[in-house]
Amino acid sequence: MIPEEDQGPRWLRGYGDIEADISRMDEFAANLRNDLIKNYIPHLQLISDDVSVELPPVDVQFQELLAFLVNHRESLVNTSDLVHFYQNETNRFAIAAKKISENYATSDAFSAAQVKDVEAALNLKGFRDPDGPTTTPTGTT
Template sequence: MGIPADDQGPAWLHDYGRIDADIEAMSQFAHSLIDEIQQNYTPYATRVIADMESEHPVPGFDELLHFLTAHKTASEAATDNVYWYIEGGTRLSNAAADVSSRYADADAFSLAQTRDVLEALEASGAGTRTDASDDQVVL
């Protein structure tokens, strides 16, 4: 008994073969991503968040009050996105570093299994899982 057609993913992906992981590139990606986040994103993000969280005076008329309420909601969503970019980027970098370090000493014919990559992402809190066949990734 095979996987039901509804659970096999999009038809345009059915002819794709195995996906191999380039361990050296993954290690370089992990290091460059965390460096980029720490050096070029986080310092500016904290300033942006502080600016966006500044309070406005209470307005004297309803139209401005409605505008400032909508503005506050949008600012909170934007600051959440700025923060979660740091969090998500750090988790992705940690997962890539973990997989690349596990396979750093492997020979050229040994490849990281998809399961290993997914386990590293799961351990970092990225929230992925696979179905019973380990062939499909559900985010």
């Protein structure tokens, strides 16, 4: 019997288990991190360049255009933040997968990571991967 603290939320319990191959978790972490570095980060500068284009001033009497540009700017900032945070959280996910792999690599096949261990790995506050991506949000003011 799985202890209550290690079970998922009651509303999600009927969906079945998620199984992960701990022996390949390190490979998954490395592939995820490499894909982030190779296929995602190189495009961040293009996005930054696009969202930082200065638009010409608008006559304040053209209220519809002014309102559009205010909303447009807000959308640019939100998009920029999402792009940045996707990178950070994907990197954190790869770090968590690697940590889980390291912690459970020598356990027997019937041992399972407790939910609190996985949550702790995914909630790495202040942990910084020295080899990880280090970009900052673009387009924010």
